[in-house]
Amino acid sequence: MFHPSTERLIDYWRSKAVNAAMPARAAVNPADFLDLLPQVFILGRDAKGRYPVRLAGGFVADLHARDLRGEDALGFWALSHRLEVKSALEVARRRGEPVVITADIRAIGAPSVGMEVLLAPMTGADGQADRFLGLYQPIAMIQRLMGRPASDLGVRRIQALGPANEEAPRLRLATLHGRRIA
Template identity: 30%
Template sequence: MIEKETFGRRQQAIEQFRRSAGSPELFGKSQQLADYWFNLKKSGLLPEKKTINPRDLQSLLPQIVMLERDEAGLFKVRLSGTGITELWGIEPTGKEFLAHAALQNRDKVQSLLQSALQQPCGLIMRYDDLYTDGRLIQTEFALFPIRMSANQTQILFGVISAADHEEQSWPQPLLATAFYRIKNFQFVSVGGGTPTPADDC
C-alpha cells in the first residue's frame, strides 16, 4: 500500500512536471519517457526495474539508455538502444557514459547525475554534441531513477535523442565530444523535491 502522504507528493510532482514541461519545450521522446515513468507502479517514490515492460516502449526502444553508478562513482552504460549507437557512431554499452564528455563540462554533468540519484529526481538536459566533421548536433536526455529491486542500488533510466530535424542527417561521422555545449537542464521532482544546483551549474 502507498502511504497517503507519499501518494500526495507524487501527484503534486506529476502536476508540477506537466505544468513546466513545455518551457523549454521537451523533445518528443523525452516527453514520452517522462509520461511513461510517472505511470509506472512505484515502491515508495520509485519504480523497480521489473515494472518496465519493453512492449510498452516500442517507439522509444532505439533511444533507451540505462546508467549504473559503479563503486568508483562513475556512470557506466548498462543498456543502450540501437538508435544511440547510430547517433554516436559507437557502441556505448558497458563503457563509461562520460568517456567522450568535454573536459570543461564533465564534472558538471557527473555532479548532476549524482544529484539525480541522491535526491532522487529526474534530470532533463539539452546540449550540443560535437562530431568529427565539425557539426554540432542538438541532443537531449531525460533520465529518471529506478531500483533494480526493493533494496538494491538505484540506476538512471531514460532516453537520449537528437532534435527531430537533426535525425534526418544520417549517415554521419563519429561522436567526437559529448556535452560540448550545455544549453539548459532541469531537475524533475518525483515527489521528494529537487536538489539545489551548485553555483557553477
C-alpha cells in the same frame, strides 16, 4: 516543455513509481515504449562513481559508432562538462527525480545538433538507486552530422525536474567530495 518523446518517457517513468518513490528496474517494461527503444539506454552506477552503459539502443550505439556496453557514460561528454553531468546524475539519484540535459552532439567536420538527454533514476534488486533509464532525443535534424559519429556531447542546460515536471529550484552552492563545484 520538452520534446513529446521525452515527455512520454518521463510520464511512463512516473507511472511506474510506487508510493512516490522512484521505480524499480524490474517494473520498467521495454515493450511499453517499443518505438523509442532505439533511442533508449540504461546506465548502472558503481561504487567508484562510474556510470557503465548496461544497455544501449541502436540509435545510441550508431551515434557513437561503437558497442557501448560497459563504457562509462561520462566519457561521452566533453571533459569540461563531465563533473557537471556527474553532479546532475547524483542529484537525480538522491532526489529520486529525472533530469533532462539539453545538449549538443558534436562531430568532427559537422555542425552540432541539439539533443535532449533524459536520465531517470531507478532502483535495482537491492532497492538502491543504482540505475538510470535514459533517452537520446534529437531536437534538430540529425542529418546535419552527415553520418559522422559523435566525438562528444556538450551541455547547454541541465534541468532537474520536480514531481509535476516543473524545473526544480536551482542550487546556490554545490560540493562534490568536499570541493565546491557551483
